Amino acid sequence: ARYGLEPSFQSCTIDWRHNDASYKSFTVVYFVLGFLVPACIVVVCYRTSAAHIRVPKPTVVRRTDMNDDFWANQESVTTMVVLIVAAFFAAWTPYAVLCLWAVFGNVASVPHLVAVLPPLFCKTASAINPFIYFFSNPRIRTDIYALLTCRCQAMGRRSCSIEEDYC
Structure with missing residues (x-):
């Protein structure tokens, strides 16, 4: 695989328009190991955590203000986690789809806007979590x-x- 300018001319990235065998093999391996496996791990771990949080605790006999605060906080954390997972998928899925389109489809058929937006979404991934923490x-x-x-x-x-x- 080789590097080239992004369609937005902001930075260099893997040149998905140069669609040779090395690019295709790199992209498929990277899609599986760099996107699909981490996405599955995130979903399984957060789903397990959310299920554990939502299980009623039999040791709690009566509701108190402290218990109310605890469960309100757990719901807040669950909401925050769902937003973080959704942000991950919103930021990275368009780029993964674009790369797979370049591997299995016709590179020339990729519209310019579709080529520009996914890399920009990826760049937001590192900045979005603090905003999620702040607002939730x-x-x-x-x-x-x-x-x-x-x-x-x-x-x-x-x-x-x-x-x-x-x-």
């Missing part, structure tokens, strides 16, 4: 707002260390 967890929003506005002292905290609160 009210405590993180409050602490980041306090950190950005230097209001930790006014909140009665001796410092703005997030590690103290979350670790």
Whole structure:
């Protein structure tokens, strides 16, 4: 496989338009080991975790405020995990499909917009998770707002260390 400019001319990537045997074999192996296997692992692990979280605990006899907070937090975590998994698939699936299209289809038939958007989606993958954390967890929003506005002292905290609160 060789490298070339992306259709958006922003960076270099594997040149999927040069569709020779080495590109095809590289792409199929990378699709399986770099996308399909990790995606299956993510789905199985998060599904198992979510199922474990949702199983009622027989040791809880009566509802208390602490139990309500615990389960509300578990639902928040489950929502956050679902969003993270969905973001992973939204970011990487279009590019995987584009690469497979180049391997098994006609490279010349790939529209320019379809060639430009998937690499841009991939680039968002590394930046989207912090936004998911921010929007799905009210405590993180409050602490980041306090950190950005230097209001930790006014909140009665001796410092703005997030590690103290979350670790």
